[in-house]
Amino acid sequence: MVKPRVYVTRQIFPDALDLIEKHAELELWPEDEPPSAEELKAALSEVDGAIINVMDRIDESLLAAAPKLRVLSQVAVGLDNVDLVEATKREIMVGYTPGVLAKSTADLAFALLLAVARRVVESDKWVREGNWKISHHPMFWLGSEVNGSTLGILGMGGIGLETAKRGLGFDMKVIYHSRTRKPELEKKYGFKYVSLKRIFTHSDFLSVHVPLTPETNKFIGEKLLKTMKQSAILVNLARGGVVDTDALHKALTKGWISGAGLDVFDPEPVPSDHPILGLDNVVVLPHIGSASNQSRREMHLLAARNLISGLNGERLEECANPEVYKSLGI
Numbered sequence: 182m183v184k185p186r187v188y189v190t191r192q193i194f195p196d197a198l199d200l201i202e203k204h205a206e207l208e209l210w211p212e213d214e215p216p217s218a219e220e221l222k223a224a225l226s227e228v229d230g231a232i233i234n235v236m237d238r239i240d241e242s243l244l245a246a247a248p249k250l251r252v253l254s255q256v257a258v259g260l261d262n263v264d265l266v267e268a269t270k271r272e273i274m275v276g277y278t279p280g281v282l283a284k285s286t287a288d289l290a291f292a293l294l295l296a297v298a299r300r301v302v303e304s305d306k307w308v309r310e311g312n313w314k315i316s317h318h319p320m321f322w323l324g325s326e327v328n329g330s331t332l333g334i335l336g337m338g339g340i341g342l343e344t345a346k347r348g349l350g351f352d353m354k355v356i357y358h359s360r361t362r363k364p365e366l367e368k369k370y371g372f373k374y375v376s377l378k379r380i381f382t383h384s385d386f387l388s389v390h391v392p393l394t395p396e397t398n399k400f401i402g403e404k405l406l407k408t409m410k411q412s413a414i415l416v417n418l419a420r421g422g423v424v425d426t427d428a429l430h431k432a433l434t435k436g437w438i439s440g441a442g443l444d445v446f447d448p449e450p451v452p453s454d455h456p457i458l459g460l461d462n463v464v465v466l467p468h469i470g471s472a473s474n475q476s477r478r479e480m481h482l483l484a485a486r487n488l489i490s491g492l493n494g495e496r497l498e499e500c501a502n503p504e505v506y507k508s509l510g511i
């Protein structure tokens with residue numbers, strides 16, 4: 182029997198590749214840089230399925246040029262790079278990888294929160310530059326107290342919940358705002374649901390976990406940033422586009438807020454001369470929320486299983502457009 186053809190747009194763990202190779206004829210993009218839009222379009226025009234990444238833009242014109250495509254398997258939970266409506270229209274199943282990365286991404290939210298609050302990166306740099314001349318100075322390097330403070334979670338989904346749970350471990354009071362209220366989480370963990378306005382005005386640390394959608398695009402701008410406490414720290418592990426970067430720069434330089442921890446940026450990658458990189462009260466990471474060995478391997482294996490199910494015409498373990506099943510009759 183002729184095996185289906187698949188394209189993998191970035192390196193993945195060898196056991197995930199082995200799994201795919203048992204079921205399909207595989208082509209792997211060999212570079213660290215993602216394929217260009219033209220290269221991606223050309224590659225997907227000939228295959229039955231693909232493993233894709235957050236940097237691969239899957240739009241209407243690319244899908245129109247890919248008549249054989251039956252399944253797209255994204256190695257991520259965010260899907261702002263994929264035109265899901267168009268994929269569904271074309272009866273293409275779209276897999277994704279929720280859950281398996283929630284804990285590691287929440288760990289990193291806390292790494293960022295603590296790093297900014299307690300000035301970890303800034304003071305490490307100071308030591309390495311040879312400035313540590315007095316063993317212990319009572320007034321040097323004072324930061325913000327994390328324990329006992331209020332943690333605001335914007336977007337109480339998989340990652341928001343894991344971040345909130347970590348807050349409880351630090352004796353923080355957890356408030357949240359989300360599209361849907363979660364009474365069961367309020368009951369189980371004591372989280373408090375608050376209005377959008379209140380989460381900005383009352384959080385000492387505001388951790389952002391909403392997806393990037395037309396509704397959340399540049400959602401956190403001057404107006405909301407000005408309502409935050411001057412002592413507040415913003416942590417963004419969602420997508421850079423949820424925050425208006427120019428407004429954030431203003432907020433950080435004019436003292437509307439005291440700091441920010443950013444794992445994501447708009448634009449990505451951040452240009453090395455971007456003014457935000459010149460600020461001491463910001464820690465910027467290169468989009469590594471899920472980058473633990475364990476999580477990434479789980480993501481790659483889940484993406485491989487989603488791909489194989491789609492190639493077999495079966496329902497996916499994690500499908501982002503389950504409405505497609507109806508037209509596929511599965």
Ligand code: NAP
Binds near residue numbers: 335360419
């Ligand atoms: P999720 O489980 O779908 O959670 C998203 C939450 O946001 C849901 O609770 C959703 O509400 C809520 N929400 C959606 N739109 C909203 C709006 N306009 N206002 C308020 N709340 C809104 O997703 P997740 O797994 O937690 O991931 C969240 C995002 O994190 C992803 O979309 C991705 O962009 C980003 N991410 C980044 C990294 C990284 O490496 N930095 C890693 C993984 C994910 P409902 O409960 O009503 O659905």
Ligand code: GLV
Binds near residue numbers: 235256260
């Ligand atoms: C990573 O950014 C993801 O969405 O999983």
